[in-house]
Amino acid sequence: MSEVEQSISKVIVFELLKEEYVIPVDKVRSIEKLLTITRVPRTANFVKGVINLRGVITPIIDLRKLFGMKEEPYTENTRTIIISHEDYEVGMIVDAANDVIDIPIHSIEPQPEVIGAMTVDYIDGVAKIDDRLLILLNLEEVLQMNHTNETVMG
């Protein structure tokens, strides 16, 4: 029984440029609709600013910008996923967030390496469930990207 439990992880699925990404559900504090963002000057370009999340000032990053994807205007479906990792509490803007699923650990494969494609640190692997291809995001790496940029700035 415990073996089965261990081999499954509950994740939240979100959409980014028509692809589906997942993050562990226990890292997610809440999912919000787009709130008014106050720009914070002189920060990395993917830092959209801060929001007032029920009295707590929470920084917001735009994942599309962070991953160097094409920017598009926000839509009805745009969501902010508030994640909490170690000391950080950060909101990530994604195209849509609509699903919570269980993925068996064994279905996770390392990121396919193809010539011409660039491997990135912030992806842990991919999982194929039925017809869906889910990309596992490494939150630690995603949050770390801020630091490198900041030191360059400073």
Next chain:
Amino acid sequence: MDISQYLEVFIDESKEHLQTCNEQLLELEKNPSNLEIVNVIFRSAHTLKGMSATMGYEDLASLTHQMENVLDGIRNNKIKVTPAILDVVFKAVDYLEEMIFSIADGGNGKKDVSDVVSSLVRIENGESLADGSGIEQTVQDTIKNQSPLNLSSKYDEFEYTVLQQSKEQGFNIYETQITLREDCVLKAARVFMVFEVLEQVGEIIKSTPSVDLLEEEKFEQTFIVSYVTRVTKEELENRIMKVSEVESVVANDVSLDRISLQKDTNDETKAEIAVATEEKTEDMSSQSVEDSKNSRNQQKAANLNNKTIRVSIERLDILMNLFEELVIDRGRLEQISRELTHSGLSETVERMSRISSDLQNIILNMRMVPVETVFNRFPRMVRQLARDLNKKIDLQIIGAETELDRTVIDEIGDPLVHLIRNAIDHGIETPDVRLSNGKNEEGTLILKAYHSGNHVFIEIQDNGAGINKDKVIAKALKQGVLTEYEVESMTEKQIFDLILSSGFSTADKISDVSGRGVGLDVVKSTIESLGGSITIDSIEGKGSTFLIQLPLTLSIISVLLIELGEEKYAIPLSSIIETTIIKKDEILSAHNQKVIDFRNKIIPLVFLEDLFEVPATDSEDEYVSVVIVKKGDKSAGFVVDSFIGQQEVVLKSLGNYLSSVFAISGATILGDGQVALIIDCNALIK
């Protein structure tokens, strides 16, 4: 048993008890003969022992137990208080403190305390008191002489009349001494049961200690009840013995003659006390005075207990956050009610606004803590330092009740410790030097806290040697911090400020206490990070004063809201000198730097819009709004688009993710729920 949920309470209460021990030990050192103080210490130690044994901290419990034995000896006049004994007890308390702190940090509270334990045992056995035995004997003798009086109760006039009348009507009067078993758990309950038994067949005139104290279990095993009844002594004793956990009952006849005698002497001595308080000695009047004092103290303590509860600061923070949420919704409601113009609605909303602003005051006040929580560890520290350095120091604490925000309290401790160490080590001279300088042998250190306006001031004043200006200058020149030319134009204050810069120590000798030149700069930066400032005043030969200015609270500040393009920013009022509107052609250019001539002073301009890369809006105004801000004696003008107004805002951090944003010290939530960033003026003025 899962004890983790009690751990926090245990740690808090233990710290309190240790604090009491420390304070009372200091008191005892001043009045070694006052046994009431020993009792207070004993009670704290006893509670501590019980708590730590329950929580399973054996080392803690056994050390406390040993300390308690010694205190018990002192209390029963078997051991005489000497500085040597106090030192050992102080050391024991130190160890206890260390253990508690180790538990608080998640440790197991274990520590090798054998040295202190063995010296405590030695004291307990009287080994170190070989020469004191003679005195001890006499003390014991006097105690013996006193004891019959101590055992009996004293009666006031009313009680005496009652007794007299009862006697006349043929009642028996007994003074019943009831002893509970040592292992009795619910002493108050047993007392209650005894009283109930007694009430059935007679009337209780008086109990010693008083009923209040009995109910609070503030007695050892024995208490005395003065009782009027028709039943015989034996029957009375049997009845009381039926109550479980009663060890023994001894009923004594009371002769009214003796009481009246007592009454007389009582009155006499009371009169004596009124004339000359000095003269009260070992007679029973002093006992009664002490009794009443004792019960008063205990009553006071009881009142305090009833009126406070423990709430963790986290919960208060949560409350604060929820409340802010409420404020934001209130803002929205106000707006909606204005739009709807429904009289009932707007009345309700107005009422709600008033209530919520009252609520805000209360919540903010809850976070305020008296500065005493920091100050109360200093007497102990000063005593130790004075001993280590062979100096005589009189520490005076004034205004310990002054309140400060909890966050400030947490941070201010270390800087104060440093300044006090500094004052004792460098400031106050050794007794012989002081005497040869025509000063009192004992140096005075005054620690003073007080409110003024929106700030709290903490003053550390010593009447020691003061700061030698020439020495500071010589040192600064040697270290190349200053040039001869600069020295000439420096004010006294500026010279003193030098000792706050890093790597600066004028002490000739480096001691364990201070003088390594690290520290005062840390003190300065800590205080500045709290939004405060520190200034030094000193007269050589007379002493120095360090004045710390702190904001009342860190979480609420007054700001000027300004607009840059469409964005709103806040500038702390504490940095603003004034605001002004100038014509564009008044802006001058000096070597690529825009400046203005403001009140005959050239002030550099900072264009916030450019600095913060605000999306440009076209405004071809003839005038520009400027906020003049200061940092120390430097100033600058911030060019903004428009002023919105002054507001009290709640300061919040941007979170760990955005920990070091340039020129932004935090953010706040405005009435409409939007976030406004707070500009860090210190970062913008070089």
